[in-house]
Amino acid sequence: MSNIPAELRYAATHEWARLEEDGTVTVGITDHAQGALGDVVFVELPELDIDIQAGTEAGVVESVKAASDIYAPVSGTVIAVNEALEEAPETINEDPYGSGWFFKLRPSDTAELEELLDSEGYGEVAEKESH
C-alpha cells in the first residue's frame, strides 16, 4: 500500500501539491506514481519563471518503463525547480514527498488548491488503478 500523506492535496494525474507557509506551492509525484513507474532515470524540469495553467504539462519523468508527463496541479509561475533531480533522478523513488520534489509555483489563485483531491479522494484513485 502506498503512502498518501493527509496534509497534501492531489491531482488525479498523480501529482501532489503542498501549500507552504510563504504562500508558494511545492509539487511532486506521489508514492503510488513512483511505485507504478519503477526506477526513475530521467527528468525534464519546467523552465523557471514561466506561467503554467493547472492541468497543463510542466515536465516529464522517465522511468525504466515509460515516459510520463507531469502536469501542474494549480496555475502559477514557476519559481524554483529541483535541479538535483537531473543528477539523481532516483531521489523521486526514494523520497517522493521530500527531496524528490519537482518544482515550486507561486500560485495565481490559491482557491484552485481546494479543487484538488484530499488524501482520501486520491487514495480511491490510486486504489482503482492498482486493480
Place this chain on the structure above:
Amino acid sequence: MTERTALYAEHLAAGAKMVDFHGWDMPLHYGSQVEEHHVVRKVAGMFDVSHMTVVDIDGSEAGDWLRWLLANDVAKLERPGRALYSAMLNDEGGTLDDLIVYRRDGSWRLVVNSATREADLAWMGSKLRGDVTLTERPDLAMIAVQGPAAFLRAAAWLGDTAEAVQGLKPFGFLEHGDRFIARTGYTGEDGFEVILPAKAAAVAWQALLAADIAPAGLGARDTLRLEAGLNLYGQDMDETATPLESNLAWTVAWKPAERDFIGRGALTQQRERGVPRWLVGVKLEVRGVLRRGQQLYYDGRMVGELTSGAFSPTLGAGIGLARIAADVDAAELEVDMRGKALPVSRVKLPFVRRGERV
C-alpha cells in the same frame, strides 16, 4: 490464465512485482531493476528463465536434420558438451526464432523462446524427417546465474562439479546427475545457466539465494542484454528480417557451400543484391531515454527506427538498437523524441562487456 514457473512462490517470497510476459507470470523486478542490473554487472544475480522452451531431439538422423533446420551449422559442434547459437529461418530467410542448440551424447537439446513456443513447435514438427523426434520438456526449470562472482558464490551449490563448471569454455556444458549446466547467458557477464527438474528448482533457488546471489527480474535482464548488444526476438528481429539485417551475419554458416539449410537461397540472393538495412547500436548524446519505435533521421530523411531502447545503468545514457537503411554511413544521426530532434551516435556493439563500457 497465465502460466507459472516452478519458482513462482519464490518470486513472491522475494517481493517480486509480477507481470504477464507472453502468457507467463514472471518477475519484472524485486524492488529496483536498476539495482539488480548493477548487482549482476558487479557481483552476481540470478534469473528464473524457466518460461523458455526446452525441446529434446532424438534420432540417428537428428544431426543431419539440424544442419538443414538451422542457419548455423551444428557440424561445428565436434563433440558432446558443446553448444551453438543459431537463427531458425523460414524459406524467405525471415527469422522464426533464435535459439541455443546443445550437442549431448547421442542426442540434441534446443532452448527456444517462450513467446514463439507454439510457432516453433509447429514449424519443426512440419519439417520432421526420417527417425527424428521432438520432445518438449515442460518438466524442466531453468535458472541463469550471472555476474563476475557467479562461480565463486555458487561454488558450494555446485559442489563436486564446481571446478568442472568453472573450467567450461563459453558455450560448453556438462551434465551431472539431474543438472545440465552450461556456460551461457544473456547479460554480457560470466556465469552459467542450469536446466534441472522443475521439482528441484525451488531448493536450488533457495541455496543460491543463501549464497548471496541476488534475484533479478526481466527488467534487469532486458537492460543487461541490450548493453551486451544481444538481440531480443520479437523486437530486434522477427520473420520480416533476415539475420543479415539483424547483426547476426556471424551466425550464418555459409561453408560448406554444399550444406543446404532452410532459407539459404533467400539469404544468398539478399547477400548478392545487397542487404537493404542493418541493425546498429545507437547512443543518445544528451540526457534522456531511448525507446523502441522512435524514428531516426539523417539530413532530414527518416532512415530507420529503434527496435529496442532503454536507459543504460552502466553508461548512464540512453542506448538502443536501430534498424537503419544500409546506405546511411553517417556516425551522427538524430532521434525524434516527442517532437524534438536530439543527437544520437552510432556505436559499435556491445556497449558493455564484462562490467566495463567498451
